[in-house]
Amino acid sequence: MIGALLLLAVAATLAAGTLLAAWLDRRLAGGGGIASLAADWLAGPVRTEAPDDMNRRLAPAWYLALAAAGLCVVPFAPGHAAIDSPAGIAIWGACEALTVVVVFLHGWSPNAPFPLIGAYRYAAIGLPAMLPSMFVLIAAALPAESLSLVAIVDSQRGAWNVLRQPLGLPLFAVAILSLTLRGPMDYADGADIAGGTSAEEAGPARALWQAARLAMLVSACAMAATLFLGGPLGPVLPGPVWLWLKTAGMMAAILALGARIARPPPARMLGLVWTVLLPLSFLHLLISGVIAL
Amino acid sequence: MTDLVIAALCLFAVWTGWRVFRVDSMVRASFSLMLSFVAVGAVGVVLSAPYIGIATIFMMAVEMMVMAIFMVMFMMNPAGLNPMVMVHQHRVAAVAGGLAFAGLAAAVLAADPPAARVATGTDTVAALGHELLGPSMLIFETAGVTLLATMVGAVILSSRRGRFGPADDGSRPPGLEPGGPPAGRQPEGGGGHHHHH
Amino acid sequence: MSHLARLAATAPAPVFAAIGPGLAPAVERLLARPGLRRAATPREAALLLVAGAIPDRAAGALDRVHDQVPHPRRTVRWDGTGDIERALLDARADLLGGGESAPDRRPDAPPAPWRGKGDHGQGGEGMMGGTPYGRPMAMTGADIRDGLQLDRYTARVGPFAPMLPPGLVLEVTLQGDVIVAVEVQAPAFDQPAEADAPDLVAARMLRLLGLPGAADRVAAGGRPRAAGLLRAVPPGLVPVGGRDARDRLAGCLAGRSQEIEPPDLAALLPGLEWAEAMLALASLPPSSLAQEALAA
Amino acid sequence: MTTLVILSLWTALAAFAASRALPEAASTAPQAAPFLGGGTPDTHAWSRYHFRPYTMTLVFVAFEMEMMFMYPWAVVFVSEGPKALAEMGMFLAILSVGLLYGWREGVFAWE
Numbered sequence: 042m043i044g045a046l047l048l049l050a051v052a053a054t055l056a057a058g059t060l061l062a063a064w065l066d067r068r069l070a071g072g073g074g075i076a077s078l079a080a081d082w083l084a085g086p087v088r089t090e091a092p093d094d095m096n097r098r099l100a101p102a103w104y105l106a107l108a109a110a111g112l113c114v115v116p117f118a119p120g121h122a123a124i125d126s127p128a129g130i131a132i133w134g135a136c137e138a139l140t141v142v143v144v145f146l147h148g149w150s151p152n153a154p155f156p157l158i159g160a161y162r163y164a165a166i167g168l169p170a171m172l173p174s175m176f177v178l179i180a181a182a183l184p185a186e187s188l189s190l191v192a193i194v195d196s197q198r199g200a201w202n203v204l205r206q207p208l209g210l211p212l213f214a215v216a217i218l219s220l221t222l223r224g225p226m227d228y229a230d231g232a233d234i235a236g237g238t239s240a241e242e243a244g245p246a247r248a249l250w251q252a253a254r255l256a257m258l259v260s261a262c263a264m265a266a267t268l269f270l271g272g273p274l275g276p277v278l279p280g281p282v283w284l285w286l287k288t289a290g291m292m293a294a295i296l297a298l299g300a301r302i303a304r305p306p307p308a309r310m311l312g313l314v315w316t317v318l319l320p321l322s323f324l325h326l327l328i329s330g331v332i333a334l
Numbered sequence: 335m336t337d338l339v340i341a342a343l344c345l346f347a348v349w350t351g352w353r354v355f356r357v358d359s360m361v362r363a364s365f366s367l368m369l370s371f372v373a374v375g376a377v378g379v380v381l382s383a384p385y386i387g388i389a390t391i392f393m394m395a396v397e398m399m400v401m402a403i404f405m406v407m408f409m410m411n412p413a414g415l416n417p418m419v420m421v422h423q424h425r426v427a428a429v430a431g432g433l434a435f436a437g438l439a440a441a442v443l444a445a446d447p448p449a450a451r452v453a454t455g456t457d458t459v460a461a462l463g464h465e466l467l468g469p470s471m472l473i474f475e476t477a478g479v480t481l482l483a484t485m486v487g488a489v490i491l492s493s494r495r496g497r498f499g500p501a502d503d504g505s506r507p508p509g510l511e512p513g514g515p516p517a518g519r520q521p522e523g524g525g526g527h528h529h530h531h
Numbered sequence: 532m533s534h535l536a537r538l539a540a541t542a543p544a545p546v547f548a549a550i551g552p553g554l555a556p557a558v559e560r561l562l563a564r565p566g567l568r569r570a571a572t573p574r575e576a577a578l579l580l581v582a583g584a585i586p587d588r589a590a591g592a593l594d595r596v597h598d599q600v601p602h603p604r605r606t607v608r609w610d611g612t613g614d615i616e617r618a619l620l621d622a623r624a625d626l627l628g629g630g631e632s633a634p635d636r637r638p639d640a641p642p643a644p645w646r647g648k649g650d651h652g653q654g655g656e657g658m659m660g661g662t663p664y665g666r667p668m669a670m671t672g673a674d675i676r677d678g679l680q681l682d683r684y685t686a687r688v689g690p691f692a693p694m695l696p697p698g699l700v701l702e703v704t705l706q707g708d709v710i711v712a713v714e715v716q717a718p719a720f721d722q723p724a725e726a727d728a729p730d731l732v733a734a735r736m737l738r739l740l741g742l743p744g745a746a747d748r749v750a751a752g753g754r755p756r757a758a759g760l761l762r763a764v765p766p767g768l769v770p771v772g773g774r775d776a777r778d779r780l781a782g783c784l785a786g787r788s789q790e791i792e793p794p795d796l797a798a799l800l801p802g803l804e805w806a807e808a809m810l811a812l813a814s815l816p817p818s819s820l821a822q823e824a825l826a827a
Numbered sequence: 828m829t830t831l832v833i834l835s836l837w838t839a840l841a842a843f844a845a846s847r848a849l850p851e852a853a854s855t856a857p858q859a860a861p862f863l864g865g866g867t868p869d870t871h872a873w874s875r876y877h878f879r880p881y882t883m884t885l886v887f888v889a890f891e892m893e894m895m896f897m898y899p900w901a902v903v904f905v906s907e908g909p910k911a912l913a914e915m916g917m918f919l920a921i922l923s924v925g926l927l928y929g930w931r932e933g934v935f936a937w938e
Contacts (some may be wrong), residue, residue, distance in 0.1 A: 462899040
């Protein structure tokens with residue numbers, strides 16, 4: 042019974058969150074907004090020369106499914122998640138890894154030059170950009186003594202992780218930007234490659250892909266709120282409401298951040314990820330470890 | 335019920351594994367193999383080894399992504415625009431496959447799996463952690479160092495750019511005195527990339 | 532009109548601009564208006580804005596871009612006068628109300644005949660031969676960076692590529708995303724002096740740095756309000772006259788206009804990664820890539 | 828088991844939705860041609876794509892594999908105490924050596 046309710050909550054959060062994300066995207070980051078999604082949906086489809094049809098149609102679906110799967114491990118109330126697995130954060134990590142695969146397939150499948158460049162660029166940056174987020178997940182598991190997000194939420198009853206692990210949220214923000222193809226980490230869809238993996242996509246397929254990007258934003262921000270802001274913990278209001286509020290706040294912050302940081306060419310970013318972000322995440326794990334003991 | 339699910343997952347793993355050799359595109363082949371491993375990971379999840387199952391999926395997603403990159407990079411006709419046969423040396427392949435299957439099947443039948451069920455509520459992840467920090471510490475550390483050696487080896491073998499110039503120029507360190515012979519130990523003959531100035 | 536169409540009608544009209552001689556600055560400022568959306572590719576657009584008199588040499592390219600816009604689509608021509616925003620919005624409203632879509636301008640024929648040829652009728656033979664699905668496959672060639680002999684992809688980009696100045700046609704050969712050879716096939720169209728204005732040059736660079744909002748603010752005379760602008764540009768990128776792309780961006784943001792001698796693109800671009808090359812090109816004032824400049 | 832059921836549920840739902848929402852499309856030849864700003868390509872885009880940071884991916888895979896050990900380790904970190912801290916120090920040291928070596932050889936770049 043509670044399980045069905047939680048699944049319903051996941052679906053509702055994803056749907057409402059996607060609409061909110063589209064609205065915020067338009068207000069804060071100059072994105073298309075809900076009306077543009079509708080406009081894309083109404084446009085006619087395009088099939089490129091000899092494409093990989095199966096992967097072309099499935100890529101947006103997998104992206105959406107990964108967003109939903111990721112959101113399932115997030116507790117909506119203290120002690121209750123749709124998937125309360127002892128390997129919760131590993132499930133989220135697997136969703137991150139599969140996102141790289143899905144974005145690559147999206148760019149590979151049209152058999153066209155700009156999407157192809159976008160796909161490979163994303164693989165080059167998206168793969169190593171996952172490493173800092175793995176350190177962040179591992180560090181969050183230290184004080185909780187568990188990989189389950191329910192336990193991670195419980196461990197924050199005293200103090201939120203954003204205080205105990207100060208480097209965590211900024212590092213995870215990089216992962217969110219990379220997962221949702223935004224701002225400085227959007228190597229799939231650059232303007233120099235005419236929109237990259239989406240350059241040959243029109244009509245419902247484009248609308249679905251854009252919606253999936255926003256859904257992934259909801260999911261990733263809910264995860265950030267759970268890892269660092271105590272998830273559903275909070276006074277007076279019921280747990281889910283706190284989670285929604287924190288998630289919406291994270292979404293606004295990520296959208297504003299993404300629209301205000303320049304994106305270097307990929308070769309430069311690759312160096313930054315390995316030589317700046319990765320040492321920082323070592324430091325983060327060390328600090329979190331010492332504090333947890 | 336569990337048995338049925340496991341059987342279905344195994345069938346899926348075998349089917350996607352078979353697809354690897356039937357699709358023409360290197361990308362499809364790589365990700366078919368990934369799906370096969372995902373099914374194997376899912377079997378792990380069903381068998382009360384959630385971490386190992388999910389970690390398999392996690393690792394294989396990343397590794398098959400890298401594999402797809404290299405397959406496309408080095409294989410002729412990587413997208414299968416011209417249909418082709420993905421299996422070479424049919425007879426050898428069939429014999430090798432049969433032998434491998436027989437060997438693995440024998441190993442499975444000969445093994446003595448623990449009969450006791452894992453009690454519900456056992457924290458298998460913590461048990462794994464204690465094992466890694468306890469009896470299996472040496473294995474764990476050896477794995478760490480082995481992987482470091484892998485990293486260094488991969489870099490040496492694949493990188494053209496070296497500390498002292500491109501690898502195909504010998505990547506020679508500068509001399510200790512200006513114009514002198516390169517510093518460090520000299521490779522013994524047959525290196526193929528000697529520069530005599 | 533369905534509910535969805537009514538909702539879609541409130542969205543900014545997605546416009547892909549094919550810019551001819553003389554109108555580049557006007558179009559760049561036009562597309563920053565809130566009622567319009569600059570489409571990065573014709574696939575994203577419903578309207579094709581043809582600004583100015585397109586020279587004959589670009590007529591075929593214009594038809595190709597036109598046919599790539601998904602249905603329902605409409606072309607709007609603009610000579611630089613009149614209320615073009617109104618015209619675009621009217622065309623958009625008409626399309627959403629069920630107005631007729633413009634038919635293809637080029638014949639529906641594949642780039643090379645292929646049907647029925649080859650063992651499986653896919654147009655190819657063996658592993659690499661023939662023209663499967665109408666095009667040959669790429670072949671290997673030398674590389675400039677690490678010497679691996681992998682496939683080269685040769686294509687002509689432009690004259691309406693949004694990342695290049697309008698009119699410029701480059702025949703580029705890529706290995707991966709690194710440019711290994713460039714030939715300038717046609718120079719950029721002549722544009723008024725305003726196209727070289729520092730704010731527009733800066734805006735073009737900001738757009739390539741993933742900051743469309745900041746680009747619009749700068750083009751409207753404001754501050755970019757974004758972080759890491761100069762650091763994002765790799766140092767030493769395409770130096771011309773002792774100043775690299777980063778210096779040029781800093782100069783443009785400070786409002787200094789620049790005099791640049793025409794660069795030799797065929798010598799400067801090979802060896803650069805695509806994003807770096809496009810950033811370097813955007814940092815040059817378009818007049819330095821126009822006819823008399825390249826002829827000199 | 829619940830995990831598996833829920834994850835397969837989302838996957839199946841999404842795949843079903845995509846197959847309904849995105850019907851097989853057909854385009855005329857001029858519409859199907861790849862977008863190059865009005866230009867034309869000589870060949871198919873699918874090719875032996877020269878992925879530049881290939882050395883990086885090899886270092887990455889080894890790195891990633893090493894990190895998979897850290898998840899179970901994180902769970903017992905507090906209960907094992909200083910031993911686990913020393914362990915982490917060693918692990919980070921090993922990873923740092925790999926990182927430093929890669930950096931010195933310049934593999935985190937576009938070849």
